[in-house]
Amino acid sequence: MNESRLRVGFVGLGIMGEPMARNVLKAGFGLTVHNRTASKAEPLGEAGAAVASSPAQVASASDVIVTCVTADADVREVVLDAERGLIAGIGEAATVVDCSTVSPAVAVECNERLGAKGAGFVDAPISGGDVGAKAGTLSIMCGGDRAHFDRALPVLEAMGRTVTYCGGPGAGYLVKLCNQICGAVNLLAAAEAVSLAEAAGIDIDAMLQAVSSGAAGSWLLTNLAPKMVRGDDKPGFFVDYQLKDLRLAADAAHELGVPLPTTALAEAIFRAASVQGHGLDGTQSVIHVLRGLKGR
């Protein structure tokens, strides 16, 4: 089959999913969409997508179905619900591609259940934020059966710039958790450095310049530490989403028997930020729970 003739479905048209679906449409794929809150599907309908009333209907019209929701339970409902889920309408040899950040165990389960119907499941969580979703420059980390990954690749390439195949079912979700561990912990490093520099009353811009340029540098130090210094809490990525992802990492660590002490501490610190009212602020607002007296 010519790849451009793949019929694509999309379920979950949120802040990430909507622009991703739009990029699929722009790439010339026929598109059928569904969203739990139906009104959010209308703009894509006007742009040329067919609008379906359930995930099952999306599946019955599609060869590759992309899903982009929030938590484990959402993915299970959209994919596996016996009446309205993708599994109720999916064709043999169709491929489900889930871009949510959820537990690796969800991939194993979906892969097994869909596999029993002759279909496949690719876990394909994304990184790059709403800016990357709009620009089609997301980084996409994939796991699952290689043949299903290869089949979905043209659709993935319509949504992202870096698409990495990481291994069997759950490998994509797992790599996303590794990514979230590094992001959260690097951010705490930046926050503690800023907090110490503030308390000492030294030139923080000089500190950031000296540290960023060397072996202790990180993307987050360069990009989010200046927001901490300015007191800009505006969200790029919510504290509560970071907290959710650290919880998933703790679950995976427990399942796999891996001690992750720094990740466990990061979860506790982000929980402190959340309960102190920063859940819907950007992750850089975690500095509020780490500040010495001079920074208050």
Next chain:
Amino acid sequence: MNESRLRVGFVGLGIMGEPMARNVLKAGFGLTVHNRTASKAEPLGEAGAAVASSPAQVASASDVIVTCVTADADVREVVLDAERGLIAGIGEAATVVDCSTVSPAVAVECNERLGAKGAGFVDAPISGGDVGAKAGTLSIMCGGDRAHFDRALPVLEAMGRTVTYCGGPGAGYLVKLCNQICGAVNLLAAAEAVSLAEAAGIDIDAMLQAVSSGAAGSWLLTNLAPKMVRGDDKPGFFVDYQLKDLRLAADAAHELGVPLPTTALAEAIFRAASVQGHGLDGTQSVIHVLRGLKGR
């Protein structure tokens, strides 16, 4: 005074100090050196430096004296010892530049004591390893009186590529501690991500590639995580030196009233690596205390 006519002294010709002193000599400054173990000064003597028998003798022959030793007590002894220390021989208006990584409190004390004799003290810790010391590409973070910093600048520029003035006495040491916090914590992030990926049996190179290229990337993930994966423990920077620096950060945090939970945990984890026999291995060997079963 023409800056090239500055007479420079150097005390502490270790793995960092020796090549730094050599670069000062190459830049055309007259140089007088001293090292506690005298034999280590001989090669510089052959290269054209005068060799003195005490720090005090170095001071009496120099306008700017660079010191590069290990711990708080070493700096205090070299600079402040009433008989053999720099202070016993130092001229009015001379400048001591200390490149050790020690407590900010040491800078305050040295600045005060030297100041009483009309001399000055610049804390100027370095980053970039022995490779940077040889190549003259160190990053140097400086604190102290601005006039003394300006005076020492040509000497600093002979040893490093990035020289940053960060504030009053101790600001350089403090920024170095911020640097060591970020380095240690970013390294733990990388180690926990590698450990989780190993335990899950996924493609670790794919994980490193996907994570390094995005918002969770860091210098340490890019440069040291591959060594963890290969089991290469060879030292770039010793675990025991990282541990010493985290202890200094904890002291500074206590003095300044700043909660640094992640830094405190990092100290405990590097201590675990040290007591398990990795003190003179590279910092990447910390992964041995964080590994899940599959990585052992």
